[in-house]
Structure formats: structure tokens, C-alpha cells
Amino acid sequence: MSAQTLYDKLWNSHVVRQDADGTALIYIDRQLVHEVTSPQAFEGLRLASRRPWRTASMLAVPDHNVPTTNRAAGISDPISRIQVETLDANCAEFGITEFKMGDIRQGVVHVMGPEQGATLPGMTVVCGDSHTSTHGAFAALAHGIGTSEVEHVMATQCLVAKKSKAMEVRVEGVLGYGVTAKDIALAVIGQIGTAGGTGYAIEFTGNAVRQLSMEGRMTLCNMAIEAGARAGMIAADDTTFEYLKGRPFAPEGEQWDQAVAQWRELHSDAGAVFDATVVLDAANICPQVTWGTSPEMVVAVDGCVPDPLNMSIDKREGIERALAYMGLTANTPVTEISIDKVFIGSCTNGRIEDMRAAAEVARGRHIAANVKLAMVVPGSGLVKAQAEQEGLDKIFIAAGFEWRDPGCSMCLAMNDDRLSAGERCASTSNRNFEGRQGQGGRTHLVSPQMAAAAAIAGHFVDVREWK
Amino acid sequence: MKKYTLLDGLVVPLDRANVDTDAIIPKQFLKSIKRSGFGPNAFDEWRYLDHGEPGMDNACRPLNGDFVLNQPRYQGAQILLTRENFGCGSSREHAPWALEDYGFRVIIAPSFADIFFNNCFKNGLLPIRLAADKVDALFRAVEANVGYRLTVDLEAQTITTPDGAVYPFEVDAFRRHCLLNGLDDIGLTLQHVDEIAAFETKHHAAQPWL
Numbered sequence: 232m233s234a235q236t237l238y239d240k241l242w243n244s245h246v247v248r249q250d251a252d253g254t255a256l257i258y259i260d261r262q263l264v265h266e267v268t269s270p271q272a273f274e275g276l277r278l279a280s281r282r283p284w285r286t287a288s289m290l291a292v293p294d295h296n297v298p299t300t301n302r303a304a305g306i307s308d309p310i311s312r313i314q315v316e317t318l319d320a321n322c323a324e325f326g327i328t329e330f331k332m333g334d335i336r337q338g339v340v341h342v343m344g345p346e347q348g349a350t351l352p353g354m355t356v357v358c359g360d361s362h363t364s365t366h367g368a369f370a371a372l373a374h375g376i377g378t379s380e381v382e383h384v385m386a387t388q389c390l391v392a393k394k395s396k397a398m399e400v401r402v403e404g405v406l407g408y409g410v411t412a413k414d415i416a417l418a419v420i421g422q423i424g425t426a427g428g429t430g431y432a433i434e435f436t437g438n439a440v441r442q443l444s445m446e447g448r449m450t451l452c453n454m455a456i457e458a459g460a461r462a463g464m465i466a467a468d469d470t471t472f473e474y475l476k477g478r479p480f481a482p483e484g485e486q487w488d489q490a491v492a493q494w495r496e497l498h499s500d501a502g503a504v505f506d507a508t509v510v511l512d513a514a515n516i517c518p519q520v521t522w523g524t525s526p527e528m529v530v531a532v533d534g535c536v537p538d539p540l541n542m543s544i545d546k547r548e549g550i551e552r553a554l555a556y557m558g559l560t561a562n563t564p565v566t567e568i569s570i571d572k573v574f575i576g577s578c579t580n581g582r583i584e585d586m587r588a589a590a591e592v593a594r595g596r597h598i599a600a601n602v603k604l605a606m607v608v609p610g611s612g613l614v615k616a617q618a619e620q621e622g623l624d625k626i627f628i629a630a631g632f633e634w635r636d637p638g639c640s641m642c643l644a645m646n647d648d649r650l651s652a653g654e655r656c657a658s659t660s661n662r663n664f665e666g667r668q669g670q671g672g673r674t675h676l677v678s679p680q681m682a683a684a685a686a687i688a689g690h691f692v693d694v695r696e697w698k
Numbered sequence: 699m700k701k702y703t704l705l706d707g708l709v710v711p712l713d714r715a716n717v718d719t720d721a722i723i724p725k726q727f728l729k730s731i732k733r734s735g736f737g738p739n740a741f742d743e744w745r746y747l748d749h750g751e752p753g754m755d756n757a758c759r760p761l762n763g764d765f766v767l768n769q770p771r772y773q774g775a776q777i778l779l780t781r782e783n784f785g786c787g788s789s790r791e792h793a794p795w796a797l798e799d800y801g802f803r804v805i806i807a808p809s810f811a812d813i814f815f816n817n818c819f820k821n822g823l824l825p826i827r828l829a830a831d832k833v834d835a836l837f838r839a840v841e842a843n844v845g846y847r848l849t850v851d852l853e854a855q856t857i858t859t860p861d862g863a864v865y866p867f868e869v870d871a872f873r874r875h876c877l878l879n880g881l882d883d884i885g886l887t888l889q890h891v892d893e894i895a896a897f898e899t900k901h902h903a904a905q906p907w908l
Contacts, residue, residue, distance in 0.1 A: 244901075247894055258894070270731035308729075374813075375789035376789060377820060386888070481907075
């Protein structure tokens with residue numbers, strides 16, 4: 232057989248049937264469910280008198296609407312509360328495992344799943360959420376789907392799909408001090424654009440990717456969708472297996488050994504052909520800061536806000552619009568941009584390694600007087616507990632940060648955590664779209680280290696200088 | 699699913715690239731547990747001057763007269779003409795629900811984000827990829843002619859302009875079939891229930907930990 236990419240292997244091992252035009256039925260091993268994109272799917276099942284095909288493949292958690300303070304009081308917004316209660320009721324009715332708001336395992340769906348070992352190498356993973364690409368870090372084929380497809384997978388355990396093209400994003404070399412997986416992701420998006428990966432599944436390869444922890448790999452795959460690719464993935468290796476071993480949903484004993492033996496094949500073969508290849512040198516990647524209203528509007532921290540006059544005419548109008556929305560003047564050095572709020576968390580950067588990195592910067596320092604709110608939102612109850620065990624909460628609180636309960640929080644501001652119009656935020660989340668963190672809010676995407684440093688300084692700083 | 703039936707419709711030009719699904723339907727409206735009623739909040743932050751929340755009477759809210767959807771000449775538009783990478787970002791199907799509920803049946807753009815593109819077909823909405831120069835020509839024509847309409851024939855896979863120019867477009871045969879006949883995907887897939895069950899048995903025998 233000819234050399235296969237990782238994507239070929241994952242695709243081929245899940246094709247139930249394929250028509251002559253390439254339309255295929257793909258078997259789905261894991262469906263993750265949250266409260267926002269599932270109620271209409273459950274309702275669809277009920278209306279058609281259907282039952283889920285395999286409830287054991289499903290795992291549910293409320294995350295988008297949950298409050299990050301004063302949980303004992305419940306959810307104050309009645310519409311949000313109904314949505315979470317609807318998830319509880321649906322899971323109870325159909326017999327689906329759910330980690331409810333009071334459960335220590337509750338958290339952002341893409342933090343919770345891997346943490347439980349519910350995402351395993353070789354799986355197909357779907358969720359009604361675009362950041363499902365996160366799970367590709369485990370050499371899984373994982374991508375976001377719409378609610379109609381959520382219902383389709385519930386009812387049939389399959390998805391109707393056509394194979395994407397395969398793109399290799401190879402990051403060679405070694406990352407410098409203060410440069411993270413987040414910076415790789417933003418640098419890639421800056422290079423290929425937010426539509427650069429449209430129609431592709433991206434495999435991240437190269438030494439700098441292999442050196443990443445699972446947390447870093449998840450951050451990188453999480454942002455594949457921001458480059459337009461529904462799926463991002465990374466080959467399985469010892470780092471993957473060490474992370475998974477002993478987790479609640481991971482195999483044990485003899486099955487573990489059998490699984491690892493199979494998982495070791497989950498990489499692209501030597502000589503496998505990709506439809507496109509992008510190569511970056513890790514040594515050239517600096518800490519990144521987005522300046523605009525699309526993740527591709529990004530520069531290195533030692534750079535300046537771009538000048539639309541230096542851009543091609545077709546790009547100029549979009550840049551001018553973004554600068555106006557962001558309240559920025561062309562040619563302003565990034566380090567002169569001051570901020571009002573800081574958000575550390577999300578499915579991109581809400582894991583224990585992110586908490587540690589931010590705490591390391593905050594240790595013994597205090598947030599600047601102009602920073603109105605700096606919040607740290609752990610990705611799950613278990614991340615929170617681990618961080619507290621390590622004393623990270625105390626570091627944050629002493630530095631003036633708020634230490635919150637887990638959820639999506641101000642990544643998309645569906646709960647009470649949001650920016651007011653005109654407020655500027657250093658955020659470790661994944662989208663800087665207009666209004667994403669609150670109507671009129673201005674988002675700058677950065678790594679956890681960069682967000683913590685911005686909180687301390689009151690403006691963006693090059694965290695490499697804080698060594 | 700609703701059948702695609704439109705042949706002829708008024709066109710509205712939304713001259714922006716990278717329109718994301720957060721812009722198409724902001725997050726506060728995603729709290730609904732229903733599938734309908736999102737139309738009045740499509741493009742909410744661009745369309746209204748105040749901040750929208752679920753439950754508001756949208757008919758009483760101040761409109762942003764500069765936003766193209768609010769201009770009198772485009773009222774009743776069923777065809778949205780726009781730029782590259784339309785529908786990027788969040789996978790929320792509420793975006794096509796909002797566009798469909800607003801009254802759109804066709805979206806024409808040089809390119810679409812993958813998940814959004816896929817979601818459209820589940821909701822009787824036809825996204826058409828057309829070369830950037832043709833989209834450019836359509837933008838000029840729409841802006842120059844009040845009441846500009848296009849005929850979009852899914853059966854023939856053609857867009858016809860008022861002056862008789864015909865632009866052919868590509869569409870996946872399976873999706874076209876489903877859209878023309880209003881077919882339920884789940885029903886079609888369940889015709890293969892034996893194949894799925896056989897695959898599952900084999901798959902789980904080889905990987906008993908799944």
C-alpha cells in the first residue's frame with residue numbers, strides 16, 4: 232500500500248460506505264455535547280420518535296452559559312438557566328453521561344473530554360462546536376459540526392462527509408523562551424490567513440510540534456479552525472500515551488498495551504503526499520498579538536499596528552474598518568497599546584500548563600492600576616483543583632487577579648463575563664471578532680504568559696524581556 | 699427539510715470579507731432552545747443601534763440606516779451577495795437558521811467557511827461559490843440597478859442576470875438532490891442501518907476499548 236498521511240489512516244478506518252462521487256458515511260466514535268447546540272437536536276429525535284444509536288459514545292457538559300462566580304446561587308439569567316436545565320433533562324431522558332455544573336469534572340467541553348481520557352488516538356470525535364479540532368492533538372479525526380449533524384450522529388452514529396484535502400504545517404527547530412503553542416498557531420494563521428486551511432485537514436508536524444506537551448498540542452489543534460481547517464491533528468507518540476494512561480475513559484491492562492501498539496501507527500508514513508505544505512521555523516516565531524478583528528490580523532509583539540496605506544487596495548478597506556473598531560492608529564507599536572481587562576482561560580488556554588505559565592509571570596507582582604479586571608478561569612473543575620493544590624490561586628489572588636469557576640466565560644461572553652463597549656482586553660481565547668467578548672469590546676489574542684504580563688504592565692509587553 | 703424552490707429573487711450586497719457567524723447571529727441569541735425565530739436578530743449588531751437581547755420587541759428598536767439590509771431598496775431580498783470566507787468562525791447552525799428565517803434562500807460568495815457551508819444545505823439554504831471576478835461584476839450591477847434580481851436555477855445549476863448573462867455554478871450532486879427534494883439526511887442514512895451495524899461490530903472487535 233502506498234504511503235498514507237495520518238488523515239488518510241483516520242479517514243479510511245472509519246468509512247462505513249462510500250458512493251462513487253466520494254460522499255461517504257463516516258462512523259463516529261465519540262460525540263461530545265454541550266447545552267447550546269444540542270437542544271434542537273434532542274428535540275428532533277423526539278419529534279421523529281428516534282433514540283440515540285449509542286449513548287455510551289456520548290458525553291455531555293454545560294459550559295457556555297455557566298457562571299464563573301457564586302455558583303451556589305445557580306444561573307441568574309433565566310434563559311441561560313433553561314438551556315442548562317434542558318441539557319440536564321435531555322441527558323436524563325436519553326441516559327447520557329453528563330458532568331453537571333456542581334461536578335468537579337465539569338468544564339469547557341474541549342478541556343473536559345481529553346482530561347477524562349474520552350478522546351483517544353484513532354477516534355473520530357465530533358461536537359456541535361468548531362473548537363472540536365482540539366481533540367486532533369491525540370491523533371484523532373475531530374471536528375465541529377452543526378446541530379443538524381449533531382442529531383444525525385445521535386440517530387445514526389455516522390456523519391455524511393466527503394474527504395478533505397490534507398495540509399501539512401511543519402514547524403521545525405526549537406521555540407524560544409516565552410514563545411508558546413499559541414504563538415505558533417497565531418503565526419500560522421498570520422501566514423496562511425483565516426481561510427488558508429478551508430477545505431483541508433491540517434496535520435501539524437516537525438520538531439517544535441513534537442516537543443510540545445499535550446496541553447500545547449491541544450492549543451495548536453484548537454486554533455486550526457481559525458485557519459479555516461475544520462480538523463487539526465498531530466501524530467501519536469509517547470507524550471500522547473503518557474498523558475492518557477490512567478485516565479478514567481482510557482483502556483487499562485492488556486487492552487492498554489493492545490491500544491498503544493495500534494496507536495503507534497497513527498502518524499503519516501514517510502513519503503506520504505500532502506496536497507499542500509507550509510513550513511515555519513520555530514526560531515523565527517515571536518510572541519504574537521492580534522491587533523484587528525480577525526485572527527489573521529496579527530503581528531509580533533515587537534511590531535506595530537499596520538498602516539492601511541502600505542496595503543494592497545483590496546485589503547485596505549477591511550484594515551481601516553478593523554482599526555476603527557479597535558480604536559487603534561496605524562503604526563502604533565504593539566507595546567504602547569494599553570488594556571482595560573484580561574481574560575486567561577478558554578478551550579484554547581484554560582489547561583493546567585496555561586495556569587502555571589500565567590502564574591509564573593504574575594508571581595510576586597501586581598496588576599496595573601489601569602486594569603479594571605483580570606480574570607483567570609480554569610478550563611475545568613479538575614484544572615482548578617490541581618492549580619489550587621499547587622498554590623497558583625494564591626499567586627493570582629495576591630497579584631490582583633480574580634480566580635473563577637470553570638466555563639467558557641469571556642471567550643464568547645454568553646454568561647455575565649463580558650466586555651463593555653470600547654473596553655480593550657488581552658485574552659487567551661481564540662477569536663477577536665467584532666463583539667465576540669461583548670458588543671463593542673476590543674479583543675487582542677495572546678498567550679497566557681503575554682496576557683499575564685499585560686495585566687501586570689497595563690499594556691502589552693514582550694514577555695521575553697521578563698526572563 | 700424545506701425544499702429549495704426559489705427561481706427569481708431580489709439581491710442585497712454585503713460588501714465585507716470574512717463575515718463570521720458571531721456577526722450573523724450574536725451569542726446572546728444562542729440561548730434559545732428552538733430552531734426558529736432568529737431572523738429578526740440576523741446581523742443584530744450591525745442592523746440595530748442599540749444592544750439586542752432575547753425577548754426584546756425588535757420592531758421597536760432603532761435601526762442603523764447605514765446598514766445595507768435596512769435600506770428600502772433591498773427590502774424583501776432573498777439572495778445575499780457577499781465576499782470571501784463567509785460564515786467563518788463558530789459552528790453555530792443558528793447562523794443559517796437566522797439567514798433562512800430572515801428570508802434568504804441563496805448566498806453567493808467567492809468562498810465559504812466549511813462548517814457554515816455544510817450547515818446551509820441542512821436548512822434549505824443554497825450557498826453558491828462563484829469566481830471573485832464574477833462576484834465583483836454582480837456587486838457592480840446590484841449597486842447600479844435598483845430592484846436588481848437574479849434567477850437561480852438549482853436544477854440547471856445556473857444564475858441568470860436580468861440582461862440574460864448566464865453563470866453556471868457547481869454543486870455537490872447529493873446535496874443538490876437533497877435540497878431539491880427536501881430530503882431528511884437521517885432518513886437516508888438509516889437506509890444503511892445494516893451496514894452501519896456490521897461496521898460497528900467489526901470496529902469494536904478490533905478496538906474493544908472504544
